[in-house]
Structure formats: C-alpha cells, structure tokens
Amino acid sequence: MTDNMMPELTLTPDTDAAAAVAVPELTLTPDDTATAAAVEVPSLTLTPEAPEVPKEEEKKIEPVEMDESLLTEEERVAGDAFSKKIDIRDTNQVLQYGAAAQKSVASFSENALNNVRSKDMGEIGEDLSRLVVELKGFGEEDEKKGLFGLFKKAGNKLETMKAQYSKVEANVEKISQSLEQHQITLLKDVAMFDQMYELNLKYYKELTMYILAGKKRLAEVRSTELEALRKKAEQTGLAEDAQAYNDLVNLCNRFEKKLHDLELTRMVSVQMGPQTRLLQNNDTQMIEKIQSSLVNTIPLWKSQMVLALGMEHSRQATAAQSAVTETTNELLKKNADMLKMGTIATAKEAERSIVDIETLQHTNEQLVSTLDEVVNIQREGAQKRKEAEVELGRIEGELKQKLMELRS
Numbered sequence: 001m002t003d004n005m006m007p008e009l010t011l012t013p014d015t016d017a018a019a020a021v022a023v024p025e026l027t028l029t030p031d032d033t034a035t036a037a038a039v040e041v042p043s044l045t046l047t048p049e050a051p052e053v054p055k056e057e058e059k060k061i062e063p064v065e066m067d068e069s070l071l072t073e074e075e076r077v078a079g080d081a082f083s084k085k086i087d088i089r090d091t092n093q094v095l096q097y098g099a100a101a102q103k104s105v106a107s108f109s110e111n112a113l114n115n116v117r118s119k120d121m122g123e124i125g126e127d128l129s130r131l132v133v134e135l136k137g138f139g140e141e142d143e144k145k146g147l148f149g150l151f152k153k154a155g156n157k158l159e160t161m162k163a164q165y166s167k168v169e170a171n172v173e174k175i176s177q178s179l180e181q182h183q184i185t186l187l188k189d190v191a192m193f194d195q196m197y198e199l200n201l202k203y204y205k206e207l208t209m210y211i212l213a214g215k216k217r218l219a220e221v222r223s224t225e226l227e228a229l230r231k232k233a234e235q236t237g238l239a240e241d242a243q244a245y246n247d248l249v250n251l252c253n254r255f256e257k258k259l260h261d262l263e264l265t266r267m268v269s270v271q272m273g274p275q276t277r278l279l280q281n282n283d284t285q286m287i288e289k290i291q292s293s294l295v296n297t298i299p300l301w302k303s304q305m306v307l308a309l310g311m312e313h314s315r316q317a318t319a320a321q322s323a324v325t326e327t328t329n330e331l332l333k334k335n336a337d338m339l340k341m342g343t344i345a346t347a348k349e350a351e352r353s354i355v356d357i358e359t360l361q362h363t364n365e366q367l368v369s370t371l372d373e374v375v376n377i378q379r380e381g382a383q384k385r386k387e388a389e390v391e392l393g394r395i396e397g398e399l400k401q402k403l404m405e406l407r408s
Helices: 073-083 091-096 099-118 121-137 140-144 147-149 154-223 225-236 239-351 357-407
Strands: none
Touching: 091 239, 099 154, 121 239, 121 357, 140 357, 154 239, 154 357
C-alpha cells in the first residue's frame, strides 16, 4: 500500500509522482431523493381494451464536472503553483505535458491485461470438476451391479471398498495439492490487485491535477494574453500583430486538445478502478470456493468414508453373528431330530423279541406245508408202487404167455 501523499506534478515525463487517495464525502441526505409512487386502485372494465401503461420516465444521468472540489486544499495550492509554470508557447512542453501519467496508465493497463491473459481459471474449474467426479464416483460400481452385489462375500466387499477408497483418496490428494497451488497464486493476485488499485488511484489523481492545472492556465492565457493580443491587433491593424494573435490561438487549441487527450486517459483510469475490483472479486470468490473444498468438502468426505467403513465392519460383524446363530440353530434342530430318531429306534429295538412272532408263524407255516408236501409225496409214492406192482404182474403174465407160446 502506498502512503496518501499529494501527487507531485511535473512538466517533464521522467518524474515519478507519489499516490494520493482522495477521501470521499459521505452524506445522509442525498440530493436525488426518490419519492415513492402512490399505488392507484385498479379500475375494472368490461371492454377488452387494456388501459395504457404509463411510460417510465428515463432517469437523467447528470454529467460529472471535473473541478477543484475533487482535490484537497494542499493539492489545490500545488496545482495553482504548477499552472503558473506552464508555458503554452513551448511546443515541446505541450507535447510532453502529462505524458508521464499517460505512460503510467498505459503500463498499468498492459500489466492488468497480461495478468488476465496469463491466468487460466479453466484449470481451477477442471480441478474442482475432477474433485466432484472423484467424490461422486465412489461407490457407483457396486450400485451398478444390482442384485449381484447382494451376493458378494462380505470380506471381498470390504476389501473392494478399501481399495477404491485408497485410489480415490490418492486422486483427491493430487487435486488438493493442485488447488492449494492455485489458491496461493490467487492470494498473490488479490494482493497485487490491491497494489494496482492504489496505483490507479495515484494515476487518476495525477491526471486530474494535470487537467485542472492545464485548464486553469489555458483560461488565464485566453483571458489575459490572448485578449491583449486581440485588442492590439485590432488597434494596430498590423499583420504581425494579427499573426501573433492567430499563433497564440492555435497554441491554445493545441494545448486544449492535449488536455482532451489527458481527459480520455483519465477516463481509462476511471474505468480501470472497477475493472480491477471485479477481477479481484472473481479471484476472491474462487479462493473462497477452493477454501471451502479444502476445509469442508474433502474432510467431510473422509469423515463419511470412515463412517462407511465402520458401518461395513459392523454389518459384517452382524452378518457373522447372524450366520453363527443360524448355524447353531440348524445344528440344534438337526441334533434334536437325530436324537429323536435314534431314541425311537433304540426303544423299538429294545422292546422287540429275540424271535418275532411273525417269524415263528412263517416258520410254522413252512413246516406244516413241508409236512403236507411230504405226506402227499408218500401217498403218491405208495399209489405209484401199487400201480407198478399191478403193471409188473401184467408184464410178468404177458411174458409167461409169450414163453408158453414159444414152447408149443
């Protein structure tokens, strides 16, 4: 920041002037007090023609007059003393009048333009966008798997979450470092814009003093020297007196054009003030955005990740406990069923005789059947033997008969 000192005016462009910042005059009673318009009761009509809407009166912009009220008392005194040193007849002095302040404003504008050109705000936007993508992208892979994710093993899911978190965290750290570098650069730019704004105030005050001093000197020359030459030329009627009058008129016009150039340069300086503040405000907003991301968004995301991992641990522990409980219940049920079946089988076996009645019945039936078969076989054998004896007697008789026939 520069000290608030009165600018030192010079007729040579090489002299540097110190900056002076005029204190604005505050007031609680502004001249242009806006009066509230009375609210009229709308009139109803059955005709479709709409009432004419009164045209708003255009606000008249009062032009700003540049006078010595813009200067402090000390600056007025210095300006009066400086105006007396101005020699309008000195062509070189007129050409160089205020040139130092003009060059300073031109250099200031060039520096501001270079600063805007060299600053790539797109990189900051890209870093912030990548940060949002990284934070939003975490966990989307599992969500996209749908029902398949429900059948993943708990251990694999936790390991996947940890691996994904590590990857995202590494990318976020890189982005954070980049944002921190941008923030440092922007902080330097904000401080530089403060300096540029103060320099612009200095150039603005210098140009104002140059213009007011020049106008005052020009008015004095026109009211005194030029008027005297005019009267002299009218009185004498000599050509050289008329030429001297015309020469001074031309010199006054040239100096007036020079003052007009200074007024244009001063307007550039006037415009550079709010432009500088706009650039500074943009940088400040971007710094706040980066700061919010660094101290709020990223730590909050990490906290949420800790909670997510903790909840996953808890979910896994609950799932494991549930699995143990289910397994225990199933084992108890299975053992109870097996115990029931074994006990019933043992009881039945214990109550069972060595030989079942069914077995005895079957054995008896088989024995009776066997005896019946034996009896039947014996009967058949006796019958067959009787039949055989009869057949043998017949055969024997037949044989004897044949033998008898042979003897006869």
